[in-house]
Amino acid sequence: MLKIVRQIASLGIVSEPPPAADECLRVRDGLQDRIRAMLGRALCIRHIDAGSCNGCELEIHALNNPLYNLDGLGIRFVASPRHADLLLVTGPVSTHMEVALLRTYEATPDPKLVVAIGDCGCTGGLFGESYASRGRVSNIIPVDIAVPGCPPSPTRILQGILTALARSPAKMTTTKAAHAIGFDGPPE
Amino acid sequence: MPLRAWFARSEPQAGAPGLRALVVSPEQWRQVTLDLVAAGARLVAIWASMDELASPMICAAFLAEQGGIVLALPIVDPDVPYRGIEDLFPGAARMQRAMADLSGIHSTDPDVRPWLRHAAWPRSYRPLIDQTPAEPSAAPAIDDYEFVRVEGDGVHEIAVGPVHAGTIEPGHFRLSVVGEKVLRLEERLGYVHKGIEKRFMQLPILEAHRLAAQVSGDSAVAFSWAYCQALEGIAGDEIPSRGAWLRALYLELERVANHLGDLGALGNDAGFAFGLAQFSRLKEQMLRASLEALGERYLMNAVVPGGTRADLAPSDARSLGASVRRLARQVQILRAIYDEHEGLRDRFIGAGIVAPELAARLGLTGLAGRASAQAFDLRCDLPCAPYTQLSVAKMVRSEGDVAARVTIRFDELTESCRLIQHILGSLPEGPHRAPVRVPVDRTVGIGLVEGWRGPVLVALEAGPDGTIRRCHPHDPSWQNWPVLEHAIIGNIVPDFPLINKSFNLSYSGHDL
Numbered sequence: 001m002l003k004i005v006r007q008i009a010s011l012g013i014v015s016e017p018p019p020a021a022d023e024c025l026r027v028r029d030g031l032q033d034r035i036r037a038m039l040g041r042a043l044c045i046r047h048i049d050a051g052s053c054n055g056c057e058l059e060i061h062a063l064n065n066p067l068y069n070l071d072g073l074g075i076r077f078v079a080s081p082r083h084a085d086l087l088l089v090t091g092p093v094s095t096h097m098e099v100a101l102l103r104t105y106e107a108t109p110d111p112k113l114v115v116a117i118g119d120c121g122c123t124g125g126l127f128g129e130s131y132a133s134r135g136r137v138s139n140i141i142p143v144d145i146a147v148p149g150c151p152p153s154p155t156r157i158l159q160g161i162l163t164a165l166a167r168s169p170a171k172m173t174t175t176k177a178a179h180a181i182g183f184d185g186p187p188e
Numbered sequence: 189m190p191l192r193a194w195f196a197r198s199e200p201q202a203g204a205p206g207l208r209a210l211v212v213s214p215e216q217w218r219q220v221t222l223d224l225v226a227a228g229a230r231l232v233a234i235w236a237s238m239d240e241l242a243s244p245m246i247c248a249a250f251l252a253e254q255g256g257i258v259l260a261l262p263i264v265d266p267d268v269p270y271r272g273i274e275d276l277f278p279g280a281a282r283m284q285r286a287m288a289d290l291s292g293i294h295s296t297d298p299d300v301r302p303w304l305r306h307a308a309w310p311r312s313y314r315p316l317i318d319q320t321p322a323e324p325s326a327a328p329a330i331d332d333y334e335f336v337r338v339e340g341d342g343v344h345e346i347a348v349g350p351v352h353a354g355t356i357e358p359g360h361f362r363l364s365v366v367g368e369k370v371l372r373l374e375e376r377l378g379y380v381h382k383g384i385e386k387r388f389m390q391l392p393i394l395e396a397h398r399l400a401a402q403v404s405g406d407s408a409v410a411f412s413w414a415y416c417q418a419l420e421g422i423a424g425d426e427i428p429s430r431g432a433w434l435r436a437l438y439l440e441l442e443r444v445a446n447h448l449g450d451l452g453a454l455g456n457d458a459g460f461a462f463g464l465a466q467f468s469r470l471k472e473q474m475l476r477a478s479l480e481a482l483g484e485r486y487l488m489n490a491v492v493p494g495g496t497r498a499d500l501a502p503s504d505a506r507s508l509g510a511s512v513r514r515l516a517r518q519v520q521i522l523r524a525i526y527d528e529h530e531g532l533r534d535r536f537i538g539a540g541i542v543a544p545e546l547a548a549r550l551g552l553t554g555l556a557g558r559a560s561a562q563a564f565d566l567r568c569d570l571p572c573a574p575y576t577q578l579s580v581a582k583m584v585r586s587e588g589d590v591a592a593r594v595t596i597r598f599d600e601l602t603e604s605c606r607l608i609q610h611i612l613g614s615l616p617e618g619p620h621r622a623p624v625r626v627p628v629d630r631t632v633g634i635g636l637v638e639g640w641r642g643p644v645l646v647a648l649e650a651g652p653d654g655t656i657r658r659c660h661p662h663d664p665s666w667q668n669w670p671v672l673e674h675a676i677i678g679n680i681v682p683d684f685p686l687i688n689k690s691f692n693l694s695y696s697g698h699d700l
Binding site for chain 1: 353355475
């Protein structure tokens, strides 16, 4: 126990402050207000691997390490699509995952956002379209944001998530859910 | 006939060192596989190689004490099933079913259920043989798979997946349980089958290493190295020794990154969030050190035909070395904490046991194999350059439980840190890359590399004018997935994620 405490104490807080003059940061700051204004709670993300090589999964894992401090931004990953506001989808969509992807999408309550991750999610990547691959995610479900990269870094993935949220108010104003929590327009 | 005699008849095989090739008749096929199993040889992979013009062929790679041997069994009549080897090498069963799905060539195994084929294409379509425009375009559909039902009082099924409750690849697990106790696990994989082998056949042979790196992203270096090894073998080109040493550096960095990730995740799955926070921080630091020194967090594009994409500047080598030194110190601190933690010991020790006898019988391989006394590591037993000069310490345990697989990871992590320092200090001078010629049509090369999970094989057959006739990438997960079904028997359901993680097998590398 003493060793654990010593290790925690010796490292202190490793989470990195958001960079000061970064375009990405501005989205993130405004974003937190918007999440609160719109949803009144944390943003919940559900990840779906629809055929990835698992490279993008490694970077999504990394996004959850203490340096990125996702929880501190009010964002967390959840176990069920029924708890999610945003779907993070990787891979070219393999034909065998098509039904599972559609069902997961349908199980996610409206309003929902979709972020396609990686070159494969954005374009089908090297795998393209074939007897076994449907190619890009947007061939199967509507995609709000596409983050290229092979794999994209955690910072890029985070930027994608934040960008998706930044443009979501217009899309969400007419929905029941937004009205129900007293949302009346994007904060400026 | 003793195995020695078969080896004496064999020819050298291009690609990885220590490999031999032998063409056999159907009678010899049975005899040589019997002799191989009697001699304790390990099956690496079995695949079908055929096209519209050439006659079909079954290929199987084994590792024996004498070295590696690749058997080729020409098939005269594809409508007559060939003699399956799943009775001798149980790990072959799913590989043979996959051959039936992709190449339409069937074995004598009575289990004729499809494996990689779900509803995406009809049984009559053979993706690796039939040309477009015969490619079917299936509407979204799912099929019924015949799981083995467990009957009895109080037995019920828990069905999990393909979409799992975490950031994990998709697959389906069917657990038959009584209360919390697992009676049986049956896996169903193939969800991320995206036509990798077919895609290889459409790419230029000098560029397809990029696809090899995406067979299983966590093993990008192992697969791209194995691909290049096969290619360089048939092109007849030596790579500069600096290139080989840099590849080994990348492979060990890949091992370090994966072991760090797994050690954190294993702590977390046992309820020790501190472990995940600490190890994921260390992993992030290593990835950033990689980015700084090598230009990539994950080395997806680092290994190229003829050597490596980039060289390593002395200043970058020094900073990478310093990062690895800091890492090794931190790992020692965390190891002491893991070793002494009562809660972790309680969850790790005795969970998911694969006894050495069972591991040998089922062909458990790689890291998980070494935790069950299967003392084989290509870096020690069939080393390619520069491992011939690195004297890697082989890490072996015999308990075969989660704790043993954790220990192997700690041991190998420490050893890889040592190897990285050694490599950085001994990098030969000279170019890091040499040109590679386009190989001659119908030549076959086999690449074999000890990835972090186990032996990775790439079998490459050149086509005319720089094309690929056939390329079969093989991940060790093929061997280890079926063993996981045994490891879980008698354990409780809440330990399944932990036991599964202790193997950490690839879905993408398996589903292709």
